[in-house]
Amino acid sequence: MHPALRKYRDLARDFDRQDPLRHFRRRFHIPRGVIYLDGNSLGLLSRDAEAALQKALRSWRDLGIRGWLEADPPWFYLAESLGALCAGLVGAAPDEVVMSGTTTVNIHALGATFYRPAGRRTKIVADELDFPTDIYALKSLIRLQGLDPAEHLTLVESRDGRTLDEQTIVQRFDDTVAMAFLPSVLYRSGQLLDLEFLTRRAHENGTVIGFDCSHSVGAVPHEFDRWGVDFALWCSYKYLNGGPGATAFLYVNRAHFERGPALAGWFGSVKERQFDMSLDFEPARSAGGWQISSPSILSSAPLLGSLAILEEAGIDAVRKKSLQMTRFLIEMTDEFLASEPYGFSVGTPREEARRGGHVALCHPEGLRIGEALRARGVVPDFRPSDIVRIAPVALYNTHTELWTLVRYLREIIDTRDYERFAAERKAIS
Numbered sequence: 314m315h316p317a318l319r320k321y322r323d324l325a326r327d328f329d330r331q332d333p334l335r336h337f338r339r340r341f342h343i344p345r346g347v348i349y350l351d352g353n354s355l356g357l358l359s360r361d362a363e364a365a366l367q368k369a370l371r372s373w374r375d376l377g378i379r380g381w382l383e384a385d386p387p388w389f390y391l392a393e394s395l396g397a398l399c400a401g402l403v404g405a406a407p408d409e410v411v412m413s414g415t416t417t418v419n420i421h422a423l424g425a426t427f428y429r430p431a432g433r434r435t436k437i438v439a440d441e442l443d444f445p446t447d448i449y450a451l452k453s454l455i456r457l458q459g460l461d462p463a464e465h466l467t468l469v470e471s472r473d474g475r476t477l478d479e480q481t482i483v484q485r486f487d488d489t490v491a492m493a494f495l496p497s498v499l500y501r502s503g504q505l506l507d508l509e510f511l512t513r514r515a516h517e518n519g520t521v522i523g524f525d526c527s528h529s530v531g532a533v534p535h536e537f538d539r540w541g542v543d544f545a546l547w548c549s550y551k552y553l554n555g556g557p558g559a560t561a562f563l564y565v566n567r568a569h570f571e572r573g574p575a576l577a578g579w580f581g582s583v584k585e586r587q588f589d590m591s592l593d594f595e596p597a598r599s600a601g602g603w604q605i606s607s608p609s610i611l612s613s614a615p616l617l618g619s620l621a622i623l624e625e626a627g628i629d630a631v632r633k634k635s636l637q638m639t640r641f642l643i644e645m646t647d648e649f650l651a652s653e654p655y656g657f658s659v660g661t662p663r664e665e666a667r668r669g670g671h672v673a674l675c676h677p678e679g680l681r682i683g684e685a686l687r688a689r690g691v692v693p694d695f696r697p698s699d700i701v702r703i704a705p706v707a708l709y710n711t712h713t714e715l716w717t718l719v720r721y722l723r724e725i726i727d728t729r730d731y732e733r734f735a736a737e738r739k740a741i742s
């Protein structure tokens with residue numbers, strides 16, 4: 314073993330011993346023999362989330378339909394209760410956040426409300442590094458207005474193919490722009506954008522702005538209200554550990570409650586009158602108004618447990634540890650994996666204020682290296698063309714796991730072990 318690597322092992326142990334969040338790891342089911350570093354794709358199941366789901370099942374079993382009002386907490390108000398629980402993570406008032414739908418559906422629901430092309434202002438500004446579903450949804454919102462996305466969707470370009478420059482983004486804000494919609498953290502490189510700056514500049518330009526915060530909520534603190542963000546949405550299966558396909562969240566700044574939802578559905582009704590069954594929709598004057606359908610109780614219940622854990626840990630402590638771990642990994646990559654024959658580079662910004670919760674390790678053989686890691690019990694993921702994404706999650710990962718990852722990566726290159734894997738992607742990698 315490289316002698317300096319030994320030094321880092323001791324360092325990792327020290328970090329882990331002193332980690333104020335270390336006891337949270339026991340609250341999660343860590344797959345046996347696995348170093349799980351894919352919490353930015355699918356967060357792990359906690360015992361708390363498991364218990365909350367079992368409780369919901371028991372309520373269904375014992376109460377049937379009565380669960381809507383008599384379950385603990387009542388299903389009828391679950392979306393609002395979980396929204397209030399999540400509001401603290403994003404710097405919002407409890408009634409500005411609601412659990413609802415899925416990420417893409419929420420882009421449609423909020424996009425339909427906020428994208429109102431009029432006169433010269435007809436364009437949406439997004440970026441070319443966006444997660445594809447966001448772009449699909451934005452293009453369809455433009456088409457629904459009878460416009461052509463080729464003309465009305467501006468995709469800000471990246472200079473290096475990995476990151477975006479906020480100055481370049483705001484240069485695209487002009488009097489032809491009706492709405493900007495951007496990610497908080499780029500899903501490949503892990504760059505964290507300056508949402509406060511982007512919001513200020515959008516507003517100076519008279520443009521509404523919204524964000525897909527799927528890769529930041531639960532890893533990074535947000536201050537939507539203070540920054541004046543117009544709307545946002547995020548999934549709950551990554552750093553919120555809500556489970557595969559768990560119900561998502563959306564935020565509407567209270568300044569916009571009066572707009573009401575463009576896509577109406579009865580669960581957006583004023584709660585007290587929803588069961589009057591009037592054919593005239595009366596939307597709730599809260600983010601709750603943007604719900605469309607009955608919430609999926611079984612895909613939501615785990616969040617009662619997992620959000621309570623995050624609240625207990627505190628998002629600032631989570632961010633502190635997350636930054637410490639990503640910094641540790643970047644340092645070890647520079648020292649042990651950058652030179653020949655290893656050839657890794659870090660695709661994630663090094664400045665803390667520009668870094669989300671994961672690190673992009675770039676290597677031309679990234680796909681096969683990812684497979685070789687899996688064979689050793691490490692779960693990363695791969696994003697084309699060359700990114701092995703590593704997400705050390707503050708609630709359940711350790712510095713020692715990162716140290717082991719680096720040791721394995723050196724071994725995989727030293728022995729050319731990756732060569733025994735086919736360079737073919739699975740349906741999900």
Ligand SMILES: Cc1ncc(COP(=O)(O)O)c(C=O)c1O
Nearest residue numbers: 415416417444446500525527548
């Ligand atoms: C930034 C971002 N947006 C959206 C999605 C997926 O959207 P949905 O939850 O609607 O499948 C993902 C999935 O990983 C994502 O990373």
